[in-house]
Amino acid sequence: MLDQIKKDLIKYMKEQDKFKLDVIRMLKSAIQMESINLKHDLSDDEILAVIKREVKKRNSSIEEYKKFGKDEVVESLKKEIEVLSVYLPEELNDDELAKIIHDKISKIDSPSIKDMGIIIKEISQEYGAQVDMSKVSKLVKEKLS
Numbered sequence: 041m042l043d044q045i046k047k048d049l050i051k052y053m054k055e056q057d058k059f060k061l062d063v064i065r066m067l068k069s070a071i072q073m074e075s076i077n078l079k080h081d082l083s084d085d086e087i088l089a090v091i092k093r094e095v096k097k098r099n100s101s102i103e104e105y106k107k108f109g110k111d112e113v114v115e116s117l118k119k120e121i122e123v124l125s126v127y128l129p130e131e132l133n134d135d136e137l138a139k140i141i142h143d144k145i146s147k148i149d150s151p152s153i154k155d156m157g158i159i160i161k162e163i164s165q166e167y168g169a170q171v172d173m174s175k176v177s178k179l180v181k182e183k184l185s
Contacts, residue, residue, distance in 0.1 A: 041084040041127065042071065063123040070094055088169040091127050098124075132170050140167070141179050153184045 045068060052061040067090075074090050075082050082090070098117045105113045132140070144159045145151050151159075159180050164173060 041087045042082070045071070045087075045127065059119065060123050063120050067091065067094060067124060067127075085168055088128065091124055092169060095121050095124050095128070129170050131172060132167065137171060137176065138179065140171075141176070141183060145180075145183055151184055153181070156180050156184055159184075 045064060049061070049064045049068060052064060070093075071082060071087055071090050074086065078086070098121050102114050102117050105117070140163060141159070144162055145155075148155050148159070156177075160173070160177055163171060163176050163180075
C-alpha cells in the first residue's frame with residue numbers, strides 16, 4: 041500500500057498535478073506520523089485506518105464549512121476525499137452489512153446488549169476497512185435493543 045502511495049506521489053510530480061500531489065504528501069506525512077507514534081512500520085490495515093481517519097476528518101470539516109457558507113472549501117475537501125478514496129476498498133452496502141450483523145448475532149445464545157462489544161470487535165477484525173464502524177455500532181445496537 042505504501043509503495044503504491046509513493047508511486048502515485050512520483051506520478052503526480054511528473055504530471056505536475058499540484059492538488060493531488062499536496063493531498064498525497066499530506067497522506068504520506070500522516071502515515072509517517074502514525075508510524076513514529078506506533079514505533080514500527082505500518083501494515084496495510086494500519087495504513088487503511090490512517091486513510092479512513094483522514095477521510096473522516098474531511099467529512100466532518102465539510103459539515104462545519106457548509107454551516108458558514110464556504111462552498112469553495114467544501115468543494116476542495118470533496119476533491120481531497122476523492123483522491124484519498126482511491127486507496128480504500130469498496131465498503132459493504134447496507135444489505136450486506138445487515139446480513140453480517142444478523143449472522144454474528146445468531147451465533148450467540150440469547151444475545152443481549154452486553155454482547156454488543158464482542159459482535160463489533162469480530163466484525164472489525166474480519167472486515168476492517170470494508171465497513172464504517174459507526175454504522176456497524178448503530179445497527180448492532182438497534183438489533184440488540
